[in-house]
Amino acid sequence: MVTGEAVALELRPARLPSRALAVLLDLVAGMAVYVVVTIALVAATASLDEAARAAISIALFVLVLVGGPILVETLSHGRSLGKTACGLRVVRDDGGPIRFRHALVRGLIGVIEILMTFGVVACVASLVSARGRRLGDVFAGTLVVRERVPAGQAGFVPPPPPWLAGRFSGLDLSAVPDGLWLAVRQYLTRMGQLDPRVGWSMAERLAADLAERTGAPVPPGAPPAAYLAAVVQERQVREARRAFGHGPAGGGGAAGAAGPAGGAPPSYPAATVAPGVRPAAYPSVDQGAAVRGERAVPPQEESSADRPSTGFAPPA
Template structure:
């Protein structure tokens, strides 16, 4: 019996990735945490706004006398800024933290696009703008509970899904060369492996697992394409000479696992 729904997404490199969906319980827990954090931010803003508004009204009354319309304008501006804080909270964190908010990071779930890539500013903005619609009469809960991909309205419009974070595990059928092991040790100091996301690692792992079943031409083309993209992601200036794309990907695969193992063990 499977307690969590899993989905398979296809990346632009035609690699299929399998993810575990976050589930309505995890998403509700993360949202509760986010609302608590957002509420604290809003309370601080409101306290500061009330203090500044009183000072501003006193100054205006000394100059032109009492004006009830001024108070209405201040209330309208307050509501508008509060809405921007509400939307901006989710947009800011999901863009900065690769699809995670403080709540999602604590619960270990993350927003990704339908092609397996991390959510960007466009997706985060659409999800945030439609969140009030999803919260209205619990429409989001209804869509998540009944949909196979557990998407709320914001997810459907933005083209995103919410998945569980999974610690990468070593695949038994991934073979690496000795030269890749040597290069992996060099990458630990020469490259920024922290920029490599779990989804990026999964793409590399899927390729290494399936490369033996590919034609030589397809294997060469895909390995070079992946190696170029990975090189840019990890900010590696130069790849050692005579290192093939396959060996480079093997080295990145090993280096990422070594870094993950040391991080989790520490």
């Protein structure tokens, strides 16, 4: 999931208890509407024969208890009354908003696995599925996720340095597994709590794994943590385009990834602090050495008086 600020959130799939509560609230609301409309129709069709009243009752059941949830999920992009109350949302497998066909398949199969079997089939399928999906989700290609995350659980992911922003706009990220993305995000949100040597070692290992799967090595002179943040930012930009149809302004874009004419490496500006960038998030690097392709002086070779305390000093 991506917020309006194009921040990728590691939302977990909704499990059986929260989904069951959401379905219960939806059924209570649907039954209340069904009873009210039924009473009104009984009074209005008192002069009709029994066959006509039976046909109207069946049509009312289909419209309210089957068509109603489909219409609500389509118009609200996956948020019914119960799901909104429980902080849940139905999304496609790729994270995008659902459309009418997804809500239609979920609603039709839900009649069998929820209404006709009193939810037994849906409960069994949700318990068996690794992501808590019922049969309607499997056939529709959807997933119910937790949309709300407590503020204390949403860690701050530092943005990359300005000279790395947009550098990886043409990178192929399809081979990176979800487990590695989660590990990188957890590292970036907690790197300030790690021992300096341990943090630097973890960043190098994660950067090596990410470079192996993307084919883009760490730029010369760039700290591995800055490389991780730059690739994560590129993933956020792409998820924003996929979810909202356009990417957020700024962030480098393709222009930041392309070098000057003739294939020469881009001339990176001196390290500056952009708005929202934490100055001590990454070790200082020799930008000139990075441009020339030379090895930058690692943090442990700098004097202790000049080296900032960043939490990323490599082992001595």
